[in-house]
Amino acid sequence: MAELFQKEASDRELAEEMESHLQLHIDDNVRSGMSAEEARRQALIKLGGIEQTKEACRDRKGLPMLETFLQDVRFAARMLRKNPGVTVVVVLTLALGVGANTAIFGLVNGVLLERLPVPAPEQIAALVIQGSGAPLGALGFSYPQFVEFRKQTEPFCEVFGQALGRPNFTADGHSDTLAVSGVSSNYFSALGLRPSLGRLILPGEGERPGEPAMLVLGYSFWQKRFGGDPGVLGKQVRLGGKPATIVGVAPKEFRGQFSIFEMDAYLPLSTLYPDQSGNSLWNSRSIHMMLSLGRLKPGVTLAQAQSRFDVISHRLAEQYPATDKDIRVRVMDERLSRPIPYANNAFIIFSGLFLILGALVLLLACTNIANILMARASVRQREMAIRAALGGARSRLVRQMLTETMLTALLGGSAGVLLGAWLSRLVGSIHLSGFPLQLGFGFDWRVFAYALTAVVFTAIFAGLSPALRATRADVNSVLHQGGRADAGGAARHKVRGDLMAAQVAGSLMLLIVAGLFVRSLRAVENMDLGFDPNRLLNVRLDxxxxxxxxxxxxxxxxxxxxxxxxxxxxxxxxxxxxxxxxxxxxxxxxxxxxxxxxxxxxxxxxxxxxxxxxxxxxxxxxxxxxxxxxxxxxxxxxxxxxxxxxxxxxxxxxxxxxxxxxxxxxxxxxxxxxxxxxxxxxxxxxxxxxxxxxxxxxxxxxxxxxxxxxxxxxxxxxxxxxxxxxxxxxxxxxPIEEIQTMKESLGGALGYFLFRLGASLAAVMGLLGLLLAVVGVYGVVSYAATQRTQELGIRMALGASRRQVLALLLRHGAQLVAAGLLFGLAGAWGLTRVMSNMLVGVSPSDPLTYLSVAALLSSITLLACWIPARRAMRLDPMVALRYE
Amino acid sequence: MGDKAAEKRDVWQGTLALMVLKTLQAMGPLHGYGIARRIEQTSGDLLAVNYGTLYPALLKLEQEGYISSEWGFSDNNRKAKYYKLTRAGRKQLNKEEREWEQTTAILARFLAPGEERS
Incomplete structure (x- = not known):
C-alpha cells in the first residue's frame, strides 16, 4: 500500500524536476540572447516529450520489490493452476510433513515450553527431591521438611507447595471424585494469583488441622459442574464425607502446577488432611507428599539458590539422620521438571526424540518435493532458457521459481497446521484413568513460528536447488536440443540418486524407532505381572x-x-x-x-x-x-x-x-x-x-x-x-469412588499409557516415512526410466534383451537402496541410544528389529523400483526411438 | 524489437552513468540540467544528452546508492533538485574509470595499429 502512495508522490516530484529543468534551460537561453518566447520553444524541443521521460522514469522506479513480487505471485499462481496434479501432490506431501511436526511441537510446547500463567513466571523454580537409592526420586518434601525449608530459605526464596488428593465430592445430590491440590497457606500469594470469583486461600490459613473445611474451585470445574454460576460462593458441599464451604474460584488461565492435567479444586492442606493423630502428614518425616515450588527473590539465580539449599539440606541431614540423610533438593527451571517433578525426568528426552522423528518426516517430505520440482525444472528448462535469452536476469528467474515454491509451501503449510491441530487434539483427547489428562494444543506464537520455519525451510531446501539448476542451463545448448527436455542429465541424476538414498535412510530410521516402540509395547502387554489381569473388575469404595x-x-x-x-x-x-x-x-x-x-x-x-x-x-x-x-x-x-x-x-x-x-x-x-x-x-x-x-x-x-x-x-x-x-x-x-476393569486400570499413567502413546506416535511417523519413501523411490526410478527411453530403445534395437534392460534399471535402484539402508542402519543405531530408558523387554539395538525392518523396507522399495523398470522393459524399441 | 532498443539503451546508460558520476566528481552538487549541459560542453557538443535517458539514469544511480539528491536553489534562485556523489558513488567511479581505461586500452590495441590516439 505504502508503495503505491509513494509512487504518486514520486510522480509529482518528477514533474516538478522536469519543470525546474525547463526553467533553468529557458534562463540559459535568455542569457545567451534569445527572446523569452524563442528561449521557451528551444528548451521544449531540446527536452523532448516530457511524458516519455516520465514514463521511462516510472519503468525504472516501479519495478522494485513489491511490484515484482506481486507479478511473481500472480505468475506462480497461474503455474500452480496449470499443473493441478503436481500442486496437489506437493501440497499433500507437505501437509503431512508439516502436520506431523506441528502436532508434536504443539504437544511439546503445551507440556514443556509454556511458562506458568502467573506474574513473573521466570522466578518460579521447581524443587525436586533427589534421594539416593530411589531411582525415580522421592515425590516431594515431607511436611516437617517443607516447613523447615520454607522458614530457612525465606531471605532468597519463597517455598510453597501442594499435596495431590482424590477426595470424594458431593454437591446438589450427586458425587464424583475430584483431582485436587491441598495447598500450603502461601501457595496463591507466592504465585501472585487473583481469584476470578470470591477469594483464594489466604496466607496463614489452612496449616493447622481442625480449621473449618473450605475449597476453591478450578475454573473449568466451576464451568463444567456449576455452569459458571456465581451463586456457588458460600455453598455447603461435602468433601470426603465432611461438610466444606466453597469460598472462591481460581483464575481462568491457572490450571494447577502440572502442565498435563487440570486441578478440579484447591483446598487448604488442613481440609485435605484434617487428622493429625498418629503417623500423619503433619508430623511424619517419611510421608513425602509436598510437591514444592519456590519463587526466587529478584536477582537470585538458580545456581545461588541451589548452593543455599545444599547448605540447608546438609543441616537437616545432620539433625535428622534417620529420615533426611540422603535427601538433596535440586533447584531447577520449573519447565524442566514437567510433567511430574521426578529427579530423572525422561520426558525431555522423549520429547526430543519425537521432535527429531518429526524433523525426519519433514526432511523426507522435502526430498519428495525437491524430486518433483526437479523433474519439473527439467521440463521447464526450455521456458527458462527462452526467458534468459529474452533478457531475464538469472537472479530474477530464480526468485520467480522460489516464489512458486514458497506459494506451494505456504498452501501445504496451512493445510499442515490444520492437520497438526487436529492430530494433537486427537492425542489430547485420550482419556487416562486416574487424573484427567490435559494435553492441550496451545496454538501460540511458538507453534506458529515453528510451522513457519518448517515451511520456509521446505521452500528453500526443496526449491533452491531445482531453481538454480533450471536456470543454470546454457541457453544455446538447451535451445539447440530440438526441444528435448533434459540437459546436463548426469549431474542431476546423481543428485536425485542421493536424495533417494537419503529417503531410504530416513525412512529406515523412522521405521526402526517405530519397530522398537511397538516391540516394547508387545513385551509390556505380554509381561508377566505376577497376577492375571483378565476379567477382573476393580471397585474402589470409601x-x-x-x-x-x-x-x-x-x-x-x-x-x-x-x-x-x-x-x-x-x-x-x-x-x-x-x-x-x-x-x-x-x-x-x-x-x-x-x-x-x-x-x-x-x-x-x-x-x-x-x-x-x-x-x-x-x-x-x-x-x-x-x-x-x-x-x-x-x-x-x-x-x-x-x-x-x-x-x-x-x-x-x-x-x-x-x-x-x-x-x-x-x-x-x-x-x-x-x-x-x-x-x-x-x-x-x-x-x-x-x-x-x-x-x-x-x-x-x-x-x-x-x-x-x-x-x-x-x-x-x-x-x-x-x-x-x-x-x-x-x-x-x-460411596463408589471408581469402578473400572483391571485392563482399564493398567492403561493408566504408570501402566501401558506411555508405551501405547510412544508406540502409536512412532508407528504413525514410521508409516508416514515409509509412504513418503515409496512415493519418492517410485518417482525417481520412473522418471529416470522415462528420461532414458531413447537410450533404452537404442540398446534394445542393438540387441539387448528385455531382461538386460530390466537388470540395468534395477541395478541402479538396488545400489541406491542398499546405500540408503547402510546409512539408515547407522543413523538408527545412533538415534536409538537415547531410547534405553523408554523401552522394556527389547534392547535399543535389537538385531531382530533392525534386520526385519531393513528387509521389509528393502523389499518394498525394490518393488517400487521394479514396477517402473518393468514398464520400461516392455517398451517397443521403435516407439522408444521415436519418443519425443 | 523492444529488446533491441533496451539493449542499445543499456550500453548508452552504462557510459552515461560514468559521465554523470565523473561530472559530479568534477563539479560537486549539480542539478539535472547542469549535468546535461556540462556533459554536452565537455564532449565539445558532440554529444546531445537525451533527457529521456538522463533522468532514468539519475534515478538508477540514486537507487543504487551512488548519488543522493536534495532540493535546493540555483544561482538565479530557481528551485532545482541537486545531485551529489556518495561515498559508494566515489568508489564506483574509481572502479568504473579503471575498467573503462582497461577496455579502451584493449580496444585501442585492436583497432588502431595505424591510427595513433595518444
Missing amino acids: PSINNYSETQTTEFYRSLETRIRALPGVQSASLASSVPIGYIRGKQSVYIEGRPVPPGQQAPAILFNSVDSAYFETLRVRLLLGRAFLEADGETAPPVAIVNETMAKHFWPGESPIGKRFSMTGDAGPFIDVVGVARDGKYRTLAEDPEPYFYVPLAQSFTAERVLQIRSSVPSESLMPLVQREILAIDAHA
Missing part, C-alpha cells in the same frame, strides 16, 4: 465418608462380598487396600527380628498391601511356600504376613522365611509371623525391577478405603451395572 464406624465399615464390606459372590458369573471376590500399578498406598518401615537397625541408619521401607483371605485366589497370585491368609487370621489372632520372593531372598537369603518374624513399628516388636511366600509381580510401574513386597490381612490392619476385586467367567464390563446395583442396595448413598 464408606468412611458416610461417617461409618470401624465396625460398620467391616460389616458393610462383609455383606457386600457375600452379595457379590452370589452374582451369576462371579468366580471369586476379594478386598485389598492397593491395586498393583493403580492405587498404591505407600511403604512401611520393616524391622527384622534379631537384626536391630544400626544407629544412624533407617529401617528399609517396603511396599505392602492389606488383603483378605480370598485375595490370592481372586488375583491368581501363586503362593510358592506356606499358606494364604485364613478367616481365622482375625483382629485378635496372632499377626501374620506373606512376603514375596524378592523380600524373602533379601532378608533371609538361603533360608526358608516361613516362621521368621518382622515388625512394622520398631526393633522391639510387636512381631509378625511370615506364613507364606508369594510370587514376585509388578507393583508400581511396568518397567520396575523386582521389588520386595509383603501382604498383611485386612482384619489386622484396618483401612476404610478398599478396592473390591471381582474375578468372573463373564466379561468384566457386563458385571458393572450388577455390582453397582448390589452396592446401592446396601447403602443408597453409595
Whole structure:
C-alpha cells in the first residue's frame, strides 16, 4: 500500500524536476540572447516529450520489490493452476510433513515450553527431591521438611507447595471424585494469583488441622459442574464425607502446577488432611507428599539458590539422620521438571526424540518435493532458457521459481497446521484413568513460528536447488536440443540418486524407532505381572465418608462380598487396600527380628498391601511356600504376613522365611509371623525391577478405603451395572469412588499409557516415512526410466534383451537402496541410544528389529523400483526411438 | 524489437552513468540540467544528452546508492533538485574509470595499429 502512495508522490516530484529543468534551460537561453518566447520553444524541443521521460522514469522506479513480487505471485499462481496434479501432490506431501511436526511441537510446547500463567513466571523454580537409592526420586518434601525449608530459605526464596488428593465430592445430590491440590497457606500469594470469583486461600490459613473445611474451585470445574454460576460462593458441599464451604474460584488461565492435567479444586492442606493423630502428614518425616515450588527473590539465580539449599539440606541431614540423610533438593527451571517433578525426568528426552522423528518426516517430505520440482525444472528448462535469452536476469528467474515454491509451501503449510491441530487434539483427547489428562494444543506464537520455519525451510531446501539448476542451463545448448527436455542429465541424476538414498535412510530410521516402540509395547502387554489381569473388575469404595464406624465399615464390606459372590458369573471376590500399578498406598518401615537397625541408619521401607483371605485366589497370585491368609487370621489372632520372593531372598537369603518374624513399628516388636511366600509381580510401574513386597490381612490392619476385586467367567464390563446395583442396595448413598476393569486400570499413567502413546506416535511417523519413501523411490526410478527411453530403445534395437534392460534399471535402484539402508542402519543405531530408558523387554539395538525392518523396507522399495523398470522393459524399441 | 532498443539503451546508460558520476566528481552538487549541459560542453557538443535517458539514469544511480539528491536553489534562485556523489558513488567511479581505461586500452590495441590516439 505504502508503495503505491509513494509512487504518486514520486510522480509529482518528477514533474516538478522536469519543470525546474525547463526553467533553468529557458534562463540559459535568455542569457545567451534569445527572446523569452524563442528561449521557451528551444528548451521544449531540446527536452523532448516530457511524458516519455516520465514514463521511462516510472519503468525504472516501479519495478522494485513489491511490484515484482506481486507479478511473481500472480505468475506462480497461474503455474500452480496449470499443473493441478503436481500442486496437489506437493501440497499433500507437505501437509503431512508439516502436520506431523506441528502436532508434536504443539504437544511439546503445551507440556514443556509454556511458562506458568502467573506474574513473573521466570522466578518460579521447581524443587525436586533427589534421594539416593530411589531411582525415580522421592515425590516431594515431607511436611516437617517443607516447613523447615520454607522458614530457612525465606531471605532468597519463597517455598510453597501442594499435596495431590482424590477426595470424594458431593454437591446438589450427586458425587464424583475430584483431582485436587491441598495447598500450603502461601501457595496463591507466592504465585501472585487473583481469584476470578470470591477469594483464594489466604496466607496463614489452612496449616493447622481442625480449621473449618473450605475449597476453591478450578475454573473449568466451576464451568463444567456449576455452569459458571456465581451463586456457588458460600455453598455447603461435602468433601470426603465432611461438610466444606466453597469460598472462591481460581483464575481462568491457572490450571494447577502440572502442565498435563487440570486441578478440579484447591483446598487448604488442613481440609485435605484434617487428622493429625498418629503417623500423619503433619508430623511424619517419611510421608513425602509436598510437591514444592519456590519463587526466587529478584536477582537470585538458580545456581545461588541451589548452593543455599545444599547448605540447608546438609543441616537437616545432620539433625535428622534417620529420615533426611540422603535427601538433596535440586533447584531447577520449573519447565524442566514437567510433567511430574521426578529427579530423572525422561520426558525431555522423549520429547526430543519425537521432535527429531518429526524433523525426519519433514526432511523426507522435502526430498519428495525437491524430486518433483526437479523433474519439473527439467521440463521447464526450455521456458527458462527462452526467458534468459529474452533478457531475464538469472537472479530474477530464480526468485520467480522460489516464489512458486514458497506459494506451494505456504498452501501445504496451512493445510499442515490444520492437520497438526487436529492430530494433537486427537492425542489430547485420550482419556487416562486416574487424573484427567490435559494435553492441550496451545496454538501460540511458538507453534506458529515453528510451522513457519518448517515451511520456509521446505521452500528453500526443496526449491533452491531445482531453481538454480533450471536456470543454470546454457541457453544455446538447451535451445539447440530440438526441444528435448533434459540437459546436463548426469549431474542431476546423481543428485536425485542421493536424495533417494537419503529417503531410504530416513525412512529406515523412522521405521526402526517405530519397530522398537511397538516391540516394547508387545513385551509390556505380554509381561508377566505376577497376577492375571483378565476379567477382573476393580471397585474402589470409601464408606468412611458416610461417617461409618470401624465396625460398620467391616460389616458393610462383609455383606457386600457375600452379595457379590452370589452374582451369576462371579468366580471369586476379594478386598485389598492397593491395586498393583493403580492405587498404591505407600511403604512401611520393616524391622527384622534379631537384626536391630544400626544407629544412624533407617529401617528399609517396603511396599505392602492389606488383603483378605480370598485375595490370592481372586488375583491368581501363586503362593510358592506356606499358606494364604485364613478367616481365622482375625483382629485378635496372632499377626501374620506373606512376603514375596524378592523380600524373602533379601532378608533371609538361603533360608526358608516361613516362621521368621518382622515388625512394622520398631526393633522391639510387636512381631509378625511370615506364613507364606508369594510370587514376585509388578507393583508400581511396568518397567520396575523386582521389588520386595509383603501382604498383611485386612482384619489386622484396618483401612476404610478398599478396592473390591471381582474375578468372573463373564466379561468384566457386563458385571458393572450388577455390582453397582448390589452396592446401592446396601447403602443408597453409595460411596463408589471408581469402578473400572483391571485392563482399564493398567492403561493408566504408570501402566501401558506411555508405551501405547510412544508406540502409536512412532508407528504413525514410521508409516508416514515409509509412504513418503515409496512415493519418492517410485518417482525417481520412473522418471529416470522415462528420461532414458531413447537410450533404452537404442540398446534394445542393438540387441539387448528385455531382461538386460530390466537388470540395468534395477541395478541402479538396488545400489541406491542398499546405500540408503547402510546409512539408515547407522543413523538408527545412533538415534536409538537415547531410547534405553523408554523401552522394556527389547534392547535399543535389537538385531531382530533392525534386520526385519531393513528387509521389509528393502523389499518394498525394490518393488517400487521394479514396477517402473518393468514398464520400461516392455517398451517397443521403435516407439522408444521415436519418443519425443 | 523492444529488446533491441533496451539493449542499445543499456550500453548508452552504462557510459552515461560514468559521465554523470565523473561530472559530479568534477563539479560537486549539480542539478539535472547542469549535468546535461556540462556533459554536452565537455564532449565539445558532440554529444546531445537525451533527457529521456538522463533522468532514468539519475534515478538508477540514486537507487543504487551512488548519488543522493536534495532540493535546493540555483544561482538565479530557481528551485532545482541537486545531485551529489556518495561515498559508494566515489568508489564506483574509481572502479568504473579503471575498467573503462582497461577496455579502451584493449580496444585501442585492436583497432588502431595505424591510427595513433595518444
